[in-house]
């Protein structure tokens with residue numbers, strides 16, 4: 598049983614100056630970790646709120662309303678020792694590993710430093726023994742990786758080093774923000790396999806943030822479709838992709854270039870307009886269409902709304918029974 602990272606009715610509103618504001622996230626409730634390791638894909642176009650959500654989950658962004666808690670404690674008010682544990686146990690992997698590494702340091706530096714900083718090793722030898730083991734676990738040869746500068750490694754190798762770096766700290770939860778978007782198509786499947794292995798073999802729960810429905814379908818238990826800061830649809834990945842219930846999800850799926858020769862490639866088409874599925878200022882809530890999924894609709898006082906967190910729990914409970 599891993600610790601639980603919980604977002605409860607969180608909204609993030611940015612002050613954009615001149616008396617106006619931007620609601621980047623609206624009433625989001627999610628649960629990451631807990632009884633069964635899971636992968637939650639958060640799928641959305643540019644501007645849907647994905648990065649804001651990752652920042653919220655990492656505690657870098659405080660919610661305007663609602664709360665983010667870890668292991669039952671509000672992340673905004675953790676004691677310094679609890680904050681240290683949180684920073685070690687909730688790790689992030691970002692889109693462009695090159696940006697994450699200082700070009701003037703050999704790749705060893707970002708691997709050794711956190712191990713020392715968190716007091717996880719007693720000696721340099723112990724650090725290297727642990728680093729080499731972890732590099733091998735993500736398919737890297739330590740002899741060909743350590744001692745090199747970031748620019749001497751390929752994009753795929755840098756991304757693996759980044760995954761290894763997060764694993765060195767024994768995380769409970771990994772937040773992967775577009776982890777394969779900068780990687781060659783040929784390596785994408787390998788990196789996704791590694792991420793999937795973190796759940797299967799190490800019991801780590803992941804949030805996989807992407808604009809790519811195909812890879813979300815490949816790895817995730819639950820897909821959360823984000824649009825304009827709202828969750829538009831949430832459910833098991835097979836159902837969301839093969840039988841989408843919300844018009845926005847359907848539009849997103851139709852915009853994916855199809856390998857079907859009878860279907861035209863849609864690359865030229867505009868993605869669904871951000872506002873076409875949101876009436877301005879509408880108060881949306883999630884309503885269950887089945888026990889394990891829900892879609893957004895204008896709030897109805899007559900019907901109880903559900904949360905994405907409750908849908909995530911239902912999806913995992915069903916998986917546990919299968």
Ligand SMILES: Nc1ncnc2c1ncn2[C@@H]1O[C@H](COP(=O)(O)OP(=O)(O)OP(=O)(O)O)[C@@H](O)[C@H]1O
Pocket residue numbers: 611612613619620621641642643644645646647648649650
């Ligand atoms: N600090 C900020 N101040 C004002 N508006 C912001 C700020 N950060 C984000 N936004 C706005 O909030 C919305 C969500 O932004 P966010 O970066 O979370 O989207 P995203 O889905 O990650 O997009 P991308 O894939 O392009 O990174 C956007 O409309 C963005 O312009």
